[in-house]
Amino acid sequence: MKTTRRNVILSGAAVGAAMVVPRMAAFAAAPEVKLGVVGVLSGPAAQWGLALRGAVEFVAAEANRDGLIKIDGQPANVSVVAIDSKYTAEGAAAAANSLAGQGVKMILGPIGSPELTGIKPIALRNSMLVMGNGYAKDAIGPQWPLVFHQGPGPSGWADPIIKIAKAKFGMKSVVVVAPNDQGGTDIASVDAQAYKANGIAATEEYYQRGTTNFAPIVTRIMNQKPEAVDLASSPPGDAGIMVKQLRQAGFEGAIGRLGGPGYSEISRVAGGDEVLKDFYWYEPVFIDEKVLKIADDYKTLMKTERPENNLFFQWVSAARMVAKAIAKAGTATDTQKIAAALRSLPVEDPNLGAGGWIGQKFFGVNQELSFPFGVGLVVNGKVQPVQRVDAATET
């Protein structure tokens, strides 16, 4: 076709010349591998997104340092495009679309269930690979072959933690408390089932997201006279207030939080470990010296402190798996091939240790990364060393 000025202007106006230019530039320099990050970077849950973004930026810098990824024999330059998903389904969908428009094929994140629900149709339409989080009951599944789970949900870790807590505190009944939206109900109900499976009577209690003073909820819990309370996926701030107010109300039993990391923030809000008294929680990563080395590496490589939230480590391991899969597949665009490479890779990390792929039983697809994790305990107001638990398996 003859290129007339008119044609150029027309197509330019419709498509946006921006599409063409970077692709041209890429030919001149090293091949480009873009990792997309879709995570909440603003608002109440921003810490999770900041941890995610920091982890992916770190893994990209690592890959560039080591020349890990080669496309057509040439070492590729890995870059990160992070977009705020605002912790909503639309925000995540818009972010995924925007990444698709920039030719990004791999997404790390999102973090919350609503976001993951929002991103999946977009990823399916644009055949993007997603390594996401979100503890929803339908987080991954056979209908989304390119969607992977960066760590198990409560279906993976609730049971071993409950066994440890039961041995320690011997509770026979528990009230599981969580916010009344998807981020709460999907975790609390799985937790409750796991308690029942261990012979502990469990009831669920939901509060409205945005509640600031939990004194009435605490009274309602106290009226049921449980031997333990599980704060499930209540955000750390809310969980901290509830611990404080439960203790003020005279609750003496153990308090758990089987819903995600955040012990240090909960302890800060509650007023210290003496207030926590007897407390057990899920720690997504068992942090030993080996894992902490990531933090040092981060400092040398990125010239700044790592994001505070401990999910950072888990995202580092997940991002490394994706980077390794891209390296193995030798392509940054063919996501089918990358996904196949990812499924075939052994689950191991230089810092976190070895694990496996799980998910077949609960989700119907074996695409959930499972690494060793930790169970945190505070006993009589004293923090115990976090107990290491082997990577969750499905039995």
Place this chain on the structure above:
Amino acid sequence: MNPYRSTLFQRIGFGETLTVALIALTFLVPAFATNPIVFSVTNQVLVASTAAFSVYIMLRMNLLTFAVPTFMALGGYTVAIFGLRFGVTDVVLLAALAFVVPALFALPLGALVLRLRGVYFVLVTFVLTEITQLVLFETPGLSGGSNGLVGIPIVTFFGIPLADNRAVLEVTIGLALVAALVTAALTVRFRQHFAAIEENELLAQSLGLVVWHYKALGFVVAAGVSGLAGFALVNMLLMAHPSSFNPLSSVNYIAYAIIGGKGSMLGPVVGATVLVFASDLFAIKGEYSQFLFGFLLVTVVLVARDGIVGTIRRWICRSARTSSEDRKAAVPLAVASEGRS
């Protein structure tokens, strides 16, 4: 101002014509564009504009509504439920349902809330959005509760499935166009009635205008228009989820209408375009995004009091006034500004 109002163009109004034309023109986007960003942004802008039309209609009567997410949820969930439970996929039928069901809900609701004026109306519509969320959470059997409804069947147009990016955008454009036509028809047909209510409701009533008639009509149509926006949103995401209709999102729709300019129907479209672009642009800035968005709001309000469209129109009018030969050219603008009071 112009006693003859001879041309059809002037009677319909400049802003309304341009708005409808602009939305119709976006059909060019799915025809020519290939970049998913273009699709995504156009989709978002149109859903935002549609929802903002609803705010615009209510502002005709000097009522500021926060209830847009409520009616969007009604429209969106209606579509999802009819799709999942009854297998209805025809886009025309679904659009009709997405308009009518919220409108029917608005009728008794309007009887309750339209008695309120000023800030009471503002606050009570805000409470409505909070109630909407709680009702969704408490009715898992119907609305899927906190998990929402997923796996909605693909909509069809005379049996042709509308599944890919392009078709989804075409559905959104179609819905936005219908919403724009309905909004234009309502606000043009009853321009004087609404203007009288906006100016002084008591006076209008004492002069024999059956005020509640028009207020109810405006409220019901605004609800229907919101419902169309809800349909577009649900169709875009392929799910109806409570987080899509969260109470604070109403603030965005209001911002679109006001920042764009509440005096003209073009305002909501311009406001939605500018703010959606800005918000997408700022999203890359992560934790600074909200700061930049807030800064933009403050700046526009301080610099352009009548919103973007209103301010541009004032500039044009002013330059037209200074050169007397241009005076005639300003007539359509003056007519268009009549409804603004």
Place this chain on the structure above:
Amino acid sequence: MEGLVATGLIGISLGAQYALLALGFTLIFGILGVVNFAHGGFYVLGGYIAYATTTHLGAPYPVAVVIAALGTAGLGYVFERFLLERLVDDHLATLMLTLGLYLMMSSGILVVFGPESPSFEFPITGVLRGGGFYFPLQNLIVLAVCIVAIVTLYWLVYHTDFGRALRALADDRAVAAAQGLRPKLLFPLAFALATGLAGLTGALVTPILSLAPHIGDPVLATSFLIVILGGLGSVGGATVAAFIVGLIEAYSAVYLGGSKGALALFTLVLLMLVIRPSGLFGREARGA
């Protein structure tokens, strides 16, 4: 029976907290006709100022509370005087302005202090116990401050020249200004009074609950509910309504559960509006 009384005590503590918040909100509306969307922002800012002064400057907590109140009042003054005042009669413009300010404040706090809750504790942690009841001493202090604040506000608005001038301006700005009252001086002061009250509440309540950049959102929703119930602009109405909302929230959450309880509360407020559109103590809504 014990349960009923214990829940009532919780309701009263909630009410005191809400009253402090709603007073500032209703004051700004009553006098300036402005719906202040940044109200929650001043609450959060107050908390962070108090936190920063105790932790980083080592000031004693009561001093920090005073500094927080003064700091937020100062910011409120500047905001009203230089931005809001220019558009004060346009209620849509002021809504957008305060909203923009809120977004800037909360994300500014997020950037400066980080997203996680810091350790910020109330210096007194004791709990009064006896016969099935308990009452944290912290709540007693909030209640006391609340009573002092309400009495002071009443005195200011109804028994001083400042208050009379404000009420005159609120009634009819043009006439009051023609009689020599100066809105340019008085409005920023009124705004500062209200934001200072929000800041004081933040400094007082966040160490009891929690401090984080986003905690302003629910504050706004609660303030909305209370002023609807109490009647916009009415100081007495807001006070009574705050305690009613506190009590309803406590009883419904205890006996119906958190989610259903909130639904009951909202529906009740909606019904209230239908029966008595101007609230418990409100006059005819002002034109804004």
